[in-house]
Amino acid sequence: MLFIQDxxxxxxxxxxxxxxxxxxxxKEEYEAMTPEHIExxxxxxxxxxxxxxxxxxxxxxxx
Amino acid sequence: MQKxxxxxGGNWNADATWxxxxxxxxxxxxPTAADDVFLDGNSGNVTITATAFCRSLNCTGxxxxxxxxxxxLTLGDGTAGxxxxxxxxxxxxxxTISTAPLKFVSTSATTQTIDFGGKTTGSINFDASSGGSWQxxxxxxxxxxxxxxxxxxxTLDINGKTCSWGSFNSNNSNTxxxxxxxxxxxxxxxxxxxxxxxxxxxTLSAASSTITFSGATSTFQSAGTYGTINxxxxxxxxxxxxxxxxxFTRTGSGAKTDTLNLAANITCTxxxxxxxxxxxxxxxxxSSSLGTSRTITAASISITQSDFEDITGAGAAxxxxxxxxxxxxxxxxxxxITFNPPxxxxxxxxxxxxxxxxxxxxxxxxxxxxxxxxxxxxxxQLATNGMPRLGKNIDFTGATGSPTLxxxxxxxxxxxxxxxxxxxxxxxxxxxxxxxxxxxxxxxxGVQFSGQLTFSAFGGSYQLQSALSxxxxxxxxxxxxxxxxxxxxxxxxTNTSTSTRSLLLGTTTWTSVVSGAFTFxxxxxxxxTLSAADSTIVLTPAHAGTRTFNGAGLTYGKLDYTVSGSTxxxxxxxxNSFSGIDYLDxxxxxxxxxxxxxxxxIRNANGxxxxxxxxxxxxxxxxxxxxxxxxxxxxxxxxxxxxxxSVATGSPAYAGANSTDGGGNSGWNFTTPPSSIxxxxxxxxxxxxxxxxxxxxxxxxxxxxxxxxLGISPxxxxxxxxxxxxxxxxxxxxxxxxxxxxSQLRSSLGLTKAWTEYTPQHLLNMARNAGxxxxxxxxx
Numbered sequence: 001m002l003f004i005q006d007x008x009x010x011x012x013x014x015x016x017x018x019x020x021x022x023x024x025x026x027k028e029e030y031e032a033m034t035p036e037h038i039e040x041x042x043x044x045x046x047x048x049x050x051x052x053x054x055x056x057x058x059x060x061x062x063x
Numbered sequence: 064m065q066k067x068x069x070x071x072g073g074n075w076n077a078d079a080t081w082x083x084x085x086x087x088x089x090x091x092x093x094p095t096a097a098d099d100v101f102l103d104g105n106s107g108n109v110t111i112t113a114t115a116f117c118r119s120l121n122c123t124g125x126x127x128x129x130x131x132x133x134x135x136l137t138l139g140d141g142t143a144g145x146x147x148x149x150x151x152x153x154x155x156x157x158x159t160i161s162t163a164p165l166k167f168v169s170t171s172a173t174t175q176t177i178d179f180g181g182k183t184t185g186s187i188n189f190d191a192s193s194g195g196s197w198q199x200x201x202x203x204x205x206x207x208x209x210x211x212x213x214x215x216x217x218t219l220d221i222n223g224k225t226c227s228w229g230s231f232n233s234n235n236s237n238t239x240x241x242x243x244x245x246x247x248x249x250x251x252x253x254x255x256x257x258x259x260x261x262x263x264x265x266t267l268s269a270a271s272s273t274i275t276f277s278g279a280t281s282t283f284q285s286a287g288t289y290g291t292i293n294x295x296x297x298x299x300x301x302x303x304x305x306x307x308x309x310x311f312t313r314t315g316s317g318a319k320t321d322t323l324n325l326a327a328n329i330t331c332t333x334x335x336x337x338x339x340x341x342x343x344x345x346x347x348x349x350s351s352s353l354g355t356s357r358t359i360t361a362a363s364i365s366i367t368q369s370d371f372e373d374i375t376g377a378g379a380a381x382x383x384x385x386x387x388x389x390x391x392x393x394x395x396x397x398x399x400i401t402f403n404p405p406x407x408x409x410x411x412x413x414x415x416x417x418x419x420x421x422x423x424x425x426x427x428x429x430x431x432x433x434x435x436x437x438x439x440x441x442x443x444q445l446a447t448n449g450m451p452r453l454g455k456n457i458d459f460t461g462a463t464g465s466p467t468l469x470x471x472x473x474x475x476x477x478x479x480x481x482x483x484x485x486x487x488x489x490x491x492x493x494x495x496x497x498x499x500x501x502x503x504x505x506x507x508x509g510v511q512f513s514g515q516l517t518f519s520a521f522g523g524s525y526q527l528q529s530a531l532s533x534x535x536x537x538x539x540x541x542x543x544x545x546x547x548x549x550x551x552x553x554x555x556x557t558n559t560s561t562s563t564r565s566l567l568l569g570t571t572t573w574t575s576v577v578s579g580a581f582t583f584x585x586x587x588x589x590x591x592t593l594s595a596a597d598s599t600i601v602l603t604p605a606h607a608g609t610r611t612f613n614g615a616g617l618t619y620g621k622l623d624y625t626v627s628g629s630t631x632x633x634x635x636x637x638x639n640s641f642s643g644i645d646y647l648d649x650x651x652x653x654x655x656x657x658x659x660x661x662x663x664x665i666r667n668a669n670g671x672x673x674x675x676x677x678x679x680x681x682x683x684x685x686x687x688x689x690x691x692x693x694x695x696x697x698x699x700x701x702x703x704x705x706x707x708x709s710v711a712t713g714s715p716a717y718a719g720a721n722s723t724d725g726g727g728n729s730g731w732n733f734t735t736p737p738s739s740i741x742x743x744x745x746x747x748x749x750x751x752x753x754x755x756x757x758x759x760x761x762x763x764x765x766x767x768x769x770x771x772x773l774g775i776s777p778x779x780x781x782x783x784x785x786x787x788x789x790x791x792x793x794x795x796x797x798x799x800x801x802x803x804x805x806s807q808l809r810s811s812l813g814l815t816k817a818w819t820e821y822t823p824q825h826l827l828n829m830a831r832n833a834g835x836x837x838x839x840x841x842x843x
Contacts, residue, residue, distance in 0.1 A: 001460070005529075015625075015761070017599065017601060017623070019550055019572065020571070021550060024506045024508060024528050025460075025508070026460065043511075045509045048511070048532075049574075052532060052552055053603040055600075056391075
C-alpha cells in the first residue's frame with residue numbers, strides 16, 4: 001500500500017512557536033480528499049495542539 | 064541445671080514459676096542460658112512476657128499452654144541440651160504465638176534436635192558464634208508468610224522434612240552449612256527475595272530437595288545444586304543467581320502478566336517446564352536485563368503457552384516450540400529456539416470487543432511476532448483487556464467508525480511499528496511500551512495518546528511520521544527515538560537510563576504540558592546520543608512550584624518558559640548549551656536558577672532572552688550560594704533582572720539599566736547596550752506586504768527610524784550613512800541596511816554585483832517588482 005506523507009508547518013501567530021505535523025494516509029484516500037478538506041485537517045491538528053498546551057488541567061500523569 | 068515449670072505456671076521470667084524438680088516447689092530462679100527447661104505433665108501454663116533464655120526446652124508430657132508473646136526466646140549456650148535436644152514441642156500442648164521469634168545460639172558442636180511437634184512457629188534464627196549444629200526431627204510450618212527461617216551461622220540439617228516457610232534467608236558470608244536432604248519446602252512469602260543465600264561461606268547440600276515458591280512475585284537467589292524448583296506464584300518469578308537443578312518448573316497463574324525473569328542462567332539436568340495458564344494467560348520468560356541473553360540449559364523441556372525474550376535455549380532438549388500447545392511467542396533476542404512462524408492477524412469487529420477474544424482474529428490472538436491489522440474494525444471499542452504483548456506491527460489503517468483503543472487492566476507492549484488513523488481515540492492510562500528491535504515508525508495521525516509512552520527498543524529505532532501528543536510522560540530507556548522534526552507534546556520526559564539510546568529531535572518543538580512542580584526534562588548523559596541543537600523545548604503551564612530542567616550537560620536548542628502568570632522557579636541543572644533561553648513574564652516576578660559551579664553556554668546573540676518588567680524583575684541566581692557561569696557566544700541585551708551570583712563570560716552581556724546587582728556577579732554591564740543599526744528581519748504575508756505598500760505613510764524608512772532614535776529632526780536632514788557615522792560603538796562587523804537587504808535578496812533576485820552597487824531603495828524596488836514576500840525593516 002502506497003502512503004502519502006503531507007508534512008506541514010504552522011507558526012502560531014501569538015507565540016511564534018512552530019507546529020510541525022504530517023497527514024499520513026493511503027495515497028488513494030489522500031487523493032480523494034479535497035484541498036479544502038486537507039487544509040481543514042491541518043488546521044484542526046494545529047488547533048488541537050494549541051488547545052492541549054493551553055489546558056494543562058486536562059493533562060493526567062507525570063513523572 | 065534443670066528447671067521445671069511448676070504446676071501453678073506463670074511468667075517465664077518469674078522465679079516463682081520454676082522448680083528444680085518436676086512438680087516441685089519454687090526453689091530456684093528463672094531460667095538462664097545455662098539451664099535445660101522442662102514443661103512436663105506437672106507444669107501449668109507458662110507465658111513469655113519478656114526476652115527469655117534457656118539452654119534447651121523440652122515439653123515432653125506437657126498438656127498446658129506455652130504463650131509466646133512477641134519476645135525472643137534464645138536457646139543454647141556452650142553445652143548441648145539434655146539428651147541433645149535443643150527444642151521439643153509436643154502435640155498435646157498448646158503453643159500460642161504472635162510473631163514470637165526463636166533464636167538458636169548453641170556453640171556446641173554436638174548436633175541437637177528440634178522437634179516442633181506439629182506446632183507452627185514464628186521466625187527462627189540459627190546463629191552460633193562457633194560450632195552450632197541443629198537437625199530437624201519433625202516437619203515445620205511458620206504461621207505467617209512474613210516469617211523467616213534464617214541461617215546466620217552454624218549447621219542446619221532439615222533432615223528431609225516437609226516445611227512451609229515464609230522465606231529462607233542466609234544472605235551473609237559466614238561459615239555455615241545447610242543440609243536439605245530430600246526436604247520439601249514450600250516458600251509462601253511474596254514480593255521479596257524469599258530464598259536468599261549469599262554466594263560465599265555456605266556449604267549446601269540440596270540436590271534431592273524440592274522447593275516450591277507459591278507466593279506472588281517471589282525471587283529465588285542462590286547458587287549451587289538443588290533437586291526440584293517449582294515457581295507457581297503469580298506475577299514476576301525471578302531467578303537472581305545461576306544454579307543447577309534436576310527439574311525446574313514455572314507454572315503460570317490465571318494472570319496475564321506472569322513472568323519468569325532470569326538474572327542468570329539456569330541449568331537443568333532433567334526437565335525445564337514452563338506452562339502458561341491459557342493461550343492468553345501466558346508466561347513471559349525473559350532476561351532481567353533487556354538485550355542481555357540468559358541461557359536455559361536442559362536435558363528436556365516441556366513448554367506450553369509461553370513467550371520468550373532474550374533467552375537462549377541450550378542442552379540436549381529440542382527447543383522446537385513451533386507446535387506447542389497455545390503457541391510460542393518470540394519477543395526478540397532469542398536464539399536456539401524455533402517459534403511459531405509469524406502470521407498476520409486481522410481483527411474484524413463492529414462492536415466492543417477485547418484483544419484477547421480469539422473470535423475477532425484471523426486465527427489466533429496475536430503472538431509478539433505477529434503483524435496486526437485492525438482494518439476490519441468498523442466501530443466500537445477494542446480493549447486490550449490486560450494483554451501485555453499486543454503483537455509486532457500494529458496498523459489501524461482501514462479501520463472505520465471512529466474506533467477506540469482502550470488500554471485497560473495492564474500495560475501493553477508493542478514489538479514493532481504503530482499506525483493510528485484520524486478519527487480514532489485512545490483511552491486509559493496504562494503505559495504503552497515500544498520494544499521493537501528493528502527500524503520502526505509511529506504514525507499518530509493526530510490521535511492523542513492517553514498515558515505514558517515508554518521506549519525500550521533494544522537495538523531498534525522509532526521514527527515519528529507525524530506529530531506525537533500524549534497526556535502522559537515519555538520515557539526513553541533503550542534504542543532510538545527520532546522525532547523526525549515533528550512536534551512532541553507530553554507531560555514530562557524521563558531519559559535517565561544508562562543503556563545505549565539516542566534522542567534525535569531535529570527542529571522539533573517539544574512541549575511539556577505538565578501542571579505541577581516536576582522535573583519536566585530529566586536526562587542523563589551516560590549511554591545517550593542527543594541531537595537537539597535545533598530543537599525548541601517549551602514549558603507551557605503556569606504554576607507556582609519549582610520546575611527543573613535536568614539537561615546533563617548536553618547541547619540543546621531553545622528553552623522556552625514564557626507562559627504568563629507563572630510564578631514558579633525554573634531550575635536548570637548541568638553545564639548545558641542552549642541556542643537561547645526565552646524566559647519572559649510581564650505579569651509577575653519569578654526566578655531562573657542555575658546549579659552553582661555549572662557553565663551554561665548561550666550560542667546565539669541575544670539568545671539569553673530573559674527579561675522582566677518594572678517592579679517584576681526576573682531573578683537570575685544559583686540554586687546555592689555560589690556562582691554559576693553564563694558563557695555567551697554573542698552579545699546579550701537583557702533588562703529588568705535581579706542578578707545574583709552570575710558570572711558572564713564571552714561576548715558582552717548587558718543586564719540593562721533597570722536591572723539590579725544583587726551581588727556575586729561579574730562580567731555583566733548594568734547598562735543598555737550601545738546603539739546598533741543591526742536590524743531585524745520580519746516575515747510577513749503577501750497580504751500584509753500589500754497592505755503596507757498601499758499605505759506607505761505607515762512604513763518607516765531606515766532613515767526615519769535611525770533619526771528618531773538619534774534625535775535628528777527632520778529625519779531627512781542626514782543620510783543614513785551620515786547618521787551611521789554619528790553612532791558610537793558600532794561594531795566593525797555591523798552591516799548597513801542595504802547590505803542586510805542585499806544578503807537576503809541576492810539569491811532571490813539573482814544579483815551579481817556587490818552590495819555596494821545598490822541603494823536600499825533600489826533593492827526594495829527590485830523586491831517589489833519580483834513580488835517577494837520578504838520585507839526588511841531596520842530598527843535600532
